[in-house]
Amino acid sequence: MQQLAGMLGRIGKDRVFSSAMIRRFRFFCLLFLTILLVRSALPAAAAFLLAMQAGAGAIRLTFDGGDVITLVIAGLLYFVASLFEQAARWEEDSRTIV
Numbered sequence: 001m002q003q004l005a006g007m008l009g010r011i012g013k014d015r016v017f018s019s020a021m022i023r024r025f026r027f028f029c030l031l032f033l034t035i036l037l038v039r040s041a042l043p044a045a046a047a048f049l050l051a052m053q054a055g056a057g058a059i060r061l062t063f064d065g066g067d068v069i070t071l072v073i074a075g076l077l078y079f080v081a082s083l084f085e086q087a088a089r090w091e092e093d094s095r096t097i098v
Contacts, residue, residue: 036074
């Protein structure tokens with residue numbers, strides 16, 4: 001959240017698509033996505049290992065719909081970060097043309 005707050009705080013001071021802003025936003029998205037993946041995968045992996053040690057035959061893993069939606073949102077935010085990079089390139093190109 002500190003990365004996101006820093007990125008949003010710089011928008012008013014710098015160019016909208018500055019490299020520092022894009023770098024902070026991409027880092028925030030990557031951290032958010034990593035935390036969500038670990039939060040979703042770690043309990044499943046622990047349940048799988050415990051079931052394997054206990055000798056259970058079939059294992060049922062369930063995921064909450066909210067986790068899936070949050071993962072999709074995090075993926076979309078990461079995609080938006082790449083769109084920001086493309087916008088920065090277009091902004092730089094338009095400055096050199098004019």
